[in-house]
Amino acid sequence: MSTSTAPRSIDWLGTLIGFDTTSRGSNLELVNHVEAFLRSLGLDPLVVPSSTSGKANLFVSLPAADGSTQGGIMLSGHTDVVPVDGQDWHSDPFTAQVRDGRLYGRGSSDMKAFCAAILALLPEFLARPLREPVHLALTCDEEIGCHGAVELLAELTRLGIRPDKCIVGEPTMMRVISAHKSSNLYRMHFTGVATHSSLTPHGVNAIEYAARAISFIRSLADGHRTNGPFDPDFDVPHTTASTGMISGGVAVNTVPDSCTVDFEFRTIPADDPATMVSRIRTFLDEDINPAMRAENPAAGVRLEEVAMVPGLSHLGARDTGDLARRLLGSATSDKVAYATEAGIFQQAGIDTILCGPGDLAQAHTANEFIELSQITALETFLLDLAADLQARP
Ligand SMILES: [Zn+2]
Known part of the structure; x- marks a missing residue:
């Protein structure tokens, strides 16, 4: 031919x-x-x-x-x-x-x-x-x-x-x-309380709490990278997680009252995506939300599922x-x-x-x-x- x-x-x-x-x-x-x-x-x-x-x-x-x-x-x-x-x-x-x-x-x-x-x-x-x-x-x-x-x-x-x-x-x-791998896209909505940056105790800094959550997601990713489980047939042989977008704040002299963070994670077949998301949800519910509300009951974080592909x-x-x-x-x-x-x-x-x-x-x-x-x-x-x-x- x-x-x-x-x-x-x-x-x-x-x-x-x-x-x-x-x-x-x-x-x-x-x-x-x-x-x-x-x-x-x-x-x-x-x-x-x-x-x-x-x-x-x-x-x-x-x-x-x-x-x-x-x-x-x-x-x-x-x-x-x-x-x-x-x-x-x-x-x-x-x-x-x-x-x-x-x-x-x-x-x-x-x-x-x-x-x-x-x-x-x-x-x-x-x-x-x-x-x-x-x-x-x-x-x-x-x-x-x-x-x-x-x-x-x-x-x-x-x-x-x-x-x-x-x-x-x-x-x-x-x-x-x-x-x-599975692909899982989530968005975290942090609601703080705005105030002049000279009066920080009167506000709740949405970006700073977002930073804590981002660090937690990174720690989960590091855990998978270090401890597995591993599947050597994949180019990246473990589950990954990554924060890809962040937006928040209006001025450097204003405590930000909102911050939105988009992150994703991709699991190998040996990991269940539900386990990953429940660890993140638990962290937000038991660490972030109580800390934000202790500063002001109007503050808090909400987790939104954007897309999940098994x-x-x-x-x-x-x-x-x-x-x-x-x-x-x-x-x-x-x-x-x-x-x-x-x-x-x-x-x-x-x-x-x-x-x-x-x-x-x-x-x-x-x-x-x-x-x-x-x-x-x-x-x-x-x-x-x-x-x-x-x-x-
Ligand atoms: Zn295609």
Whole structure:
């Protein structure tokens, strides 16, 4: 096979990149376009509107030869992309451009190439009597907390649809990823009492209490770094925690009456995120709040959960990983630090892995691209999957 042959899904990838599906906006044009295509193939897609207006998830089942849509394998990708604001693009990010064996465009790696290849190769699956059903899930709001996958799963559960296996096509360079860390985003709101800075005993300094809480979070992070538990398959082999944003105060001569702190933590499968958050909550309830209220009953701190994406664990069902490794001729799986929808699907009892084309290093960057050879590798994988799923008489 000539390597200069253009991948079969290039046109679809250009079409998908042409829809600006930045998470803050709508993805309905893309969803409507794909829905119409699926109907033209005789399929009956399900559009699951998001609770945020102007967005939807799309799901469709290709029934098995016996007509069944129960169980089977789901191929899942998110439709939204991250903003291009402030990035130095050399070409229009929403117009696919092929240069030097690469295809450039926002979402090319993360993760419209995966979605495009499935759409382009759907006829290959439809042409075969399938041993088990194949499902396609296109979600929204992945980049801002994986909300779409949660809504889609709730609707599937309501309808009694539950795939057995799932491949989430995030960019892994077509490696099988069996585990990723959880991602947990929280915000602390400190309410103090303002006063002139010459009269500190009359006020409550929200920033100073925020500093204590930040130090506590750092001490938890240091504990994990020093004492583990450790999982050497991760680049950073332990649970991490980090404060990323802080805002508070109006002037240096005013005791600040408010401070907001955003922090996150990412757990390895051996750590439970609930344990981490309960240690933080206990510290705020038993140390910070009493100390602030002792200064003034109107003061205090409140913890807000912003987003929680469960981790993907390598422990448990392995059929999907075994299938993907067999088709790819690969012996190993890897673990990664970034969170995806895969953990949400696994929590719903679906045996899930990550495996998709392109390099995560490209995700979210200016001049995002995907190597055409990665698209071809995915197409080969999907064709092998279709052949593998063909029912034998
Ligand atoms: Zn992604």
